[in-house]
Amino acid sequence: MVMEIVCPAGTPAALRAAVKAGAHTIYCGFADETNARNFPGLNFSRAEMAEGIAFAHARGAKVLVAINTYPRAGDESLWHAAVADAETAGADAVILADLGLLAYAAGNHPNLRRHLSVQAAAANADIINFYGAEFGVKRVVLPRVLSVPEIAAINKETEIETEVFVFGGLCVMAEGRCSLSSYATGLSPNMNGVCSPASHVDYVEDAGALSAKLGGYTIHAVGADEPAPYPTLCKGCFTAGEKTAHLFEDPVSLNAEHLIPQLAKAGVTALKIEGRQRSRSYVAQVVKNFRAAVEAVDQGRALPEGMLARLSEGQAVTTGAYKKTWR
Amino acid sequence: MELTVGPNQFFWKAEEWGALYQDLATAPVERLVLGELVCSKRLPFYQNAILPALETLVDAGKEVLLTSLALVTLKRERKMTAELAEAGVEVEINDLTALAHLPEGARFAVGPLVNVYNEGTLAWLATKGAKRVCLPPELPLASVETLVRAGQEMGLAVEVWGHGRVPLAISGRCYHARLHGRIKDNCLFACEDDPDGLEVDTTDGKPFLSMNGVQTLSDSCASMAYQIETLRDIGVSALRLSPQSVGFVETCGLYRRRLNGEIDADTLSDELVKVSGGMRLSDGFLTGERGADWSGKAA
Numbered sequence: 083m084v085m086e087i088v089c090p091a092g093t094p095a096a097l098r099a100a101v102k103a104g105a106h107t108i109y110c111g112f113a114d115e116t117n118a119r120n121f122p123g124l125n126f127s128r129a130e131m132a133e134g135i136a137f138a139h140a141r142g143a144k145v146l147v148a149i150n151t152y153p154r155a156g157d158e159s160l161w162h163a164a165v166a167d168a169e170t171a172g173a174d175a176v177i178l179a180d181l182g183l184l185a186y187a188a189g190n191h192p193n194l195r196r197h198l199s200v201q202a203a204a205a206n207a208d209i210i211n212f213y214g215a216e217f218g219v220k221r222v223v224l225p226r227v228l229s230v231p232e233i234a235a236i237n238k239e240t241e242i243e244t245e246v247f248v249f250g251g252l253c254v255m256a257e258g259r260c261s262l263s264s265y266a267t268g269l270s271p272n273m274n275g276v277c278s279p280a281s282h283v284d285y286v287e288d289a290g291a292l293s294a295k296l297g298g299y300t301i302h303a304v305g306a307d308e309p310a311p312y313p314t315l316c317k318g319c320f321t322a323g324e325k326t327a328h329l330f331e332d333p334v335s336l337n338a339e340h341l342i343p344q345l346a347k348a349g350v351t352a353l354k355i356e357g358r359q360r361s362r363s364y365v366a367q368v369v370k371n372f373r374a375a376v377e378a379v380d381q382g383r384a385l386p387e388g389m390l391a392r393l394s395e396g397q398a399v400t401t402g403a404y405k406k407t408w409r
Numbered sequence: 410m411e412l413t414v415g416p417n418q419f420f421w422k423a424e425e426w427g428a429l430y431q432d433l434a435t436a437p438v439e440r441l442v443l444g445e446l447v448c449s450k451r452l453p454f455y456q457n458a459i460l461p462a463l464e465t466l467v468d469a470g471k472e473v474l475l476t477s478l479a480l481v482t483l484k485r486e487r488k489m490t491a492e493l494a495e496a497g498v499e500v501e502i503n504d505l506t507a508l509a510h511l512p513e514g515a516r517f518a519v520g521p522l523v524n525v526y527n528e529g530t531l532a533w534l535a536t537k538g539a540k541r542v543c544l545p546p547e548l549p550l551a552s553v554e555t556l557v558r559a560g561q562e563m564g565l566a567v568e569v570w571g572h573g574r575v576p577l578a579i580s581g582r583c584y585h586a587r588l589h590g591r592i593k594d595n596c597l598f599a600c601e602d603d604p605d606g607l608e609v610d611t612t613d614g615k616p617f618l619s620m621n622g623v624q625t626l627s628d629s630c631a632s633m634a635y636q637i638e639t640l641r642d643i644g645v646s647a648l649r650l651s652p653q654s655v656g657f658v659e660t661c662g663l664y665r666r667r668l669n670g671e672i673d674a675d676t677l678s679d680e681l682v683k684v685s686g687g688m689r690l691s692d693g694f695l696t697g698e699r700g701a702d703w704s705g706k707a708a
Contacts, residue, residue, distance in 0.1 A: 152530075153527045153529065154527065154552065155526060155527045155548075155551070155552040155556050155559075179524075180524065180526065181529070181530040181533050181534070182531070182533055183529060185529060185533045186529055202524075204505075206481050206482055207487075208487055208490075208506050209481070209504070209505050209506040209509055211509070225581075227580065227581025228482060228581070232482065254582065255578035256480055256578070256581065258524060259480075259578065259579050260578040260579075261547040261575075261700065262577050262618075262625065264547050264694070265547075265577055265627055265699065265701055266617075266700070267699050268693075268698045268700070270547060272524065273526065273547065293613070297699060297701075299617055300611040300613045300615070303613070316578075318611075319612055320610060320611060320612065320617065320618070321609070321612060321614075322588055322607050322608065322609045322610070323588065325588060327588075329587065330582075330584060330587075330625070331582075407592050408582060409586075409593035409594070
């Protein structure tokens with residue numbers, strides 16, 4: 083079976099572009115803090131969601147609605163409404179991370195398919211099967227801490243479908259278990275759907291150096307004429323002991339296109355592309371490449387030559403934890 | 410309010426690990442959580458010290474729990490986690506995998522590394538048998554207040570992060586190994602040299618984070634010194650104190666004196682800095698703009 087390409091859409095235009103480019107499935111979110119890409123100018127109103135889903139369904143594509151932040155105490159109704167509205171809009175599934183929200187969705191919307199978000203960081207077969215038994219989860223998006231052999235081992239021990247990230251931004255920490263961003267800025271992926279938010283970024287020029295700061299902390303410093311990468315906290319340059327370096331991760335993004343045959347062999351159902359904040363032309367290009375790749379793998383042909391490097395952040399790419407030596 | 414000593418987050422030699430709990434047997438704390446939270450590779454080095462420590466503490470009248478790992482991926486880690494349920498000691502789950510192994514209806518506690526952000530999650534955990542939850546350190550006061558109230562209705566005690574470097578992230582990658590040009594499988598236990606984590610500074614020299622193997626913590630030590638009355642008034646049941654290598658027993662005593670009204674917040678924070686040898690303090694997650702902020706007087 084051809085592996086499913088799961089593609090991000092931050093706007094209705096990106097959704098249509100992804101469907102036309104051949105994405106099997108689109109994931110998107112409502113324009114509020116219920117989803118983990120809560121950026122200004124992104125995401126869908128209720129009406130846009132219904133229209134987008136109708137557009138996708140008419141062309142044989144599915145739409146998943148990500149409601150994958152952790153509901154705020156006292157305000158859970160906002161997240162409950164998002165689940166109800168996703169069902170009303172015709173979503174093929176919701177992508178959830180919070181235990182309380184999973185229990186709510188399973189109890190109140192039993193016919194709405196539930197996927198487990200990467201933000202739940204379910205990293206072994208025991209916990210994946212537990213989510214299946216407790217909440218009827220049908221698919222789990224695996225955290226970016228696992229090697230390909232570990233993914234294969236998980237698939238041998240579970241009936242629940244697995245989806246893995248293959249392209250785009252790379253979390254270095256276990257997803258949904260990181261409060262680095264709120265330590266420096268007060269805003270976090272879990273609570274606010276943002277990481278290293280632009281609202282807290284400053285570029286400061288001093289003595290021929292350009293510092294990119296987040297919440298007042300210098301994340302990178304480069305020569306004034308060098309390109310300054312965005313100050314994503316975990317990809318910053320810091321000093322520990324005698325060493326100054328990118329101690330956590332280099333400013334790289336994930337590209338696992340060459341691992342697609344191995345991921346297929348490992349029993350992975352779906353390949354996920356990160357980037358709801360990306361343009362529709364980017365999305366369309368990435369989808370075309372990955373669609374061609376999964377069809378080649380399905381037909382036993384060699385992978386088409388890599389076309390994706392130029393789309394990657396700062397040109398530098400990694401296969402992350404899929405190779406054990408990354409750890 | 411009670412005092413709970415959380416699991417030691419760092420890698421200490423077995424003698425030092427054991428000595429801490431010997432000393433804590435007479436410290437004014439109600440409860441201690443023992444075991445390995447951060448890295449399964451560390452456990453064999455002090456595993457044999459756990460049972461004696463546990464017995465000493467129970468004999469001293471303390472409540473003792475065993476923690477699960479914070480991130481369970483390997484086969485050996487899954488086995489370790491399953492075996493926890495058979496130890497006959499109440500388990501504090503810090504990865505939900507541990508809950509999957511507990512017998513139906515067993516009483517358990519929930520540690521700060523499980524995402525408990527709202528009443529729905531609290532209620533679900535209560536139906537599973539949770540009796541005590543230490544909330545994630547990043548929660549603001551308004552959330553803590555709502556969750557304490559909800560917990561009271563469910564018969565569930567709510568605890569907050571009271572003192573210690575804040576656990577901010579856990580990863581598949583070992584940063585100590587990376588720093589030394591190694592990989593996790595061949596780490597040579599680089600984290601052993603840093604019993605409170607290794608300070609990570611910005612390139613312009615500002616202390617920022619702390620590296621502890623696969624874990625990243627704050628550089629600053631969170632302290633609820635100035636929030637004691639507020640937390641008590643809203644019904645928080647306990648403060649969690651996280652072990653540090655210098656002055657920890659004194660630290661427990663200082664918090665007890667503060668809870669008893671014998672010292673004020675200024676004195677507590679001054680003394681905390683003194684007994685630890687100069688740590689920086691923060692309490693911003695609870696009441697500030699951001700986690701790193703400190704509401705007390707400048708150091």
